Amino acid sequence: MVADLDAWRRERQAAVERALDAWVTSDTPAALGEAMRYAVLDGGKRLRPLLVLASSEVLGGNRAAAMRAACAVELIHAYSLVHDDMPCMDDDVLRRGKPTVHVRFGQAQALLAGDALQALAFELLTPDDGSVPDAMAAHLCRLLARAAGAGGMAGGQAIDLASVGVALDQPSLEAMHRLKTGALLQASVLMGAATAQTGAAEVAALADYGACIGLAFQVVDDVLDVTADSQTLGKTAGKDAAADKPTYVSLMGLDAAQAYADEMIGRAHRALDGSGLPSPGLLHGLADWVGRRSH
Amino acid sequence: MVADLDAWRRERQAAVERALDAWVTSDTPAALGEAMRYAVLDGGKRLRPLLVLASSEVLGGNRAAAMRAACAVELIHAYSLVHDDMPCMDDDVLRRGKPTVHVRFGQAQALLAGDALQALAFELLTPDDGSVPDAMAAHLCRLLARAAGAGGMAGGQAIDLASVGVALDQPSLEAMHRLKTGALLQASVLMGAATAQTGAAEVAALADYGACIGLAFQVVDDVLDVTADSQTLGKTAGKDAAADKPTYVSLMGLDAAQAYADEMIGRAHRALDGSGLPSPGLLHGLADWVGRRSH
Numbered sequence: 390m391v392a393d394l395d396a397w398r399r400e401r402q403a404a405v406e407r408a409l410d411a412w413v414t415s416d417t418p419a420a421l422g423e424a425m426r427y428a429v430l431d432g433g434k435r436l437r438p439l440l441v442l443a444s445s446e447v448l449g450g451n452r453a454a455a456m457r458a459a460c461a462v463e464l465i466h467a468y469s470l471v472h473d474d475m476p477c478m479d480d481d482v483l484r485r486g487k488p489t490v491h492v493r494f495g496q497a498q499a500l501l502a503g504d505a506l507q508a509l510a511f512e513l514l515t516p517d518d519g520s521v522p523d524a525m526a527a528h529l530c531r532l533l534a535r536a537a538g539a540g541g542m543a544g545g546q547a548i549d550l551a552s553v554g555v556a557l558d559q560p561s562l563e564a565m566h567r568l569k570t571g572a573l574l575q576a577s578v579l580m581g582a583a584t585a586q587t588g589a590a591e592v593a594a595l596a597d598y599g600a601c602i603g604l605a606f607q608v609v610d611d612v613l614d615v616t617a618d619s620q621t622l623g624k625t626a627g628k629d630a631a632a633d634k635p636t637y638v639s640l641m642g643l644d645a646a647q648a649y650a651d652e653m654i655g656r657a658h659r660a661l662d663g664s665g666l667p668s669p670g671l672l673h674g675l676a677d678w679v680g681r682r683s684h
Numbered sequence: 685m686v687a688d689l690d691a692w693r694r695e696r697q698a699a700v701e702r703a704l705d706a707w708v709t710s711d712t713p714a715a716l717g718e719a720m721r722y723a724v725l726d727g728g729k730r731l732r733p734l735l736v737l738a739s740s741e742v743l744g745g746n747r748a749a750a751m752r753a754a755c756a757v758e759l760i761h762a763y764s765l766v767h768d769d770m771p772c773m774d775d776d777v778l779r780r781g782k783p784t785v786h787v788r789f790g791q792a793q794a795l796l797a798g799d800a801l802q803a804l805a806f807e808l809l810t811p812d813d814g815s816v817p818d819a820m821a822a823h824l825c826r827l828l829a830r831a832a833g834a835g836g837m838a839g840g841q842a843i844d845l846a847s848v849g850v851a852l853d854q855p856s857l858e859a860m861h862r863l864k865t866g867a868l869l870q871a872s873v874l875m876g877a878a879t880a881q882t883g884a885a886e887v888a889a890l891a892d893y894g895a896c897i898g899l900a901f902q903v904v905d906d907v908l909d910v911t912a913d914s915q916t917l918g919k920t921a922g923k924d925a926a927a928d929k930p931t932y933v934s935l936m937g938l939d940a941a942q943a944y945a946d947e948m949i950g951r952a953h954r955a956l957d958g959s960g961l962p963s964p965g966l967l968h969g970l971a972d973w974v975g976r977r978s979h
Binding site: 544 | 716764790798800823
């Protein structure tokens, strides 16, 4: 199973890379596209696209729509990193092993590139060539907009901003991450489901799976921030502790945080087991991948 | 006609204000909604919403969808002002007679509020209550995303950024404004049309009308930057000249710029006359309003 999953993952990562390369063009005014491509291409685990594609494939969804949805989610993720790295936010200079976008292109261009990447995400979901049926396009836009906005990712970032130096307890920390990273990871699974005819019970199980994956992802992130070095991470290690930000490790300790991540992965597996989906193997595999990632 | 138009305009501006007040809620994490509401409410001419509503009403479009589209366009406009005012862009402290969002809430919150407003625009277009038919929602998202992104507003901003201190000629200036402000103004007209059954010839005429309105709007803006004071404008007057940015006035002189605006308004009228639309009076009225605005 794991061998198959690794092969599937590499093949799909490459396909996502090709699609992003084609859709995020440099054919834009004033080199804006260069900054956008720099932000998006050549790096990243592509976890969100993989979740979209796996969910769609497990359900026999529309392949063309799924690839568009996969890339749209990744563009939202990429834009959030660009803006999050800016001096007025986390002020970070290293991302995926490269200088951050504002270091390379200047703050103004980074701001614009992030803005344009968010718009491009919705462009990808609404092609005018008929490749995504209207009802599917509307549903995909609905899921993505809600996951990206004030009730999702952006809202989570706002909590994060307000929580530096504040003694958040675990429920508050969890509420923050449920929005900041969880909403988009869960939306990835649900957008995959939206490319197929999916029953309400299956959608509910996948929403549960997505929520567990999202939480586990963040706990592992906090663990890696302590245990891995910057080169392995491709970003500055130890920065949460340096910024006096609350993390699962600072609240629970390292061992308990790792155990909590494992528990969430277990819950994700059980959500799939109870979903009634005939062949959810890819999603099981991605859950394990999230649990054992090293960067 | 003008008396009727003024009454229609005031009524619709009030309706847009009420809708924005309801849809841009403060019920978000960490006061993000407060910054979003500050950016959006209580100010602005609402030209873009008025164009959406007028276009929809002229064509007998879906009223509920038109109000959502009107507010969605305004949210994109509002987010672009928030980001454009930030220190790394135009570094402006006054907007609509109030301190700009980053002055009031800090740069990080301004950045996030802008990001969340863009997402909210697409949320408004894709309600889950069936009030916007799927095909219409998909079409509205398609138009808005393209007008907002690298091939529209954001691309125009990038040209603007690259053009400070550069001797742009008039065609280059026009190409910049066609994207920076023109794309969203034109999209407003076309989104109104998308709320109705509109034939290709009518769409083409409205696209022409919208392009002329967009250009005239920018020329008038450049004229007002020279002739009006900050209090009337509600923003810092004379800032284009101070920033050594090319404008229609700096390229053509004041009188020729005013004459060019009038010419564009005349072309907008003629586009409507040739459109075959039975009662385009509201759109004629808005064209005149754009031509004679004082702030």
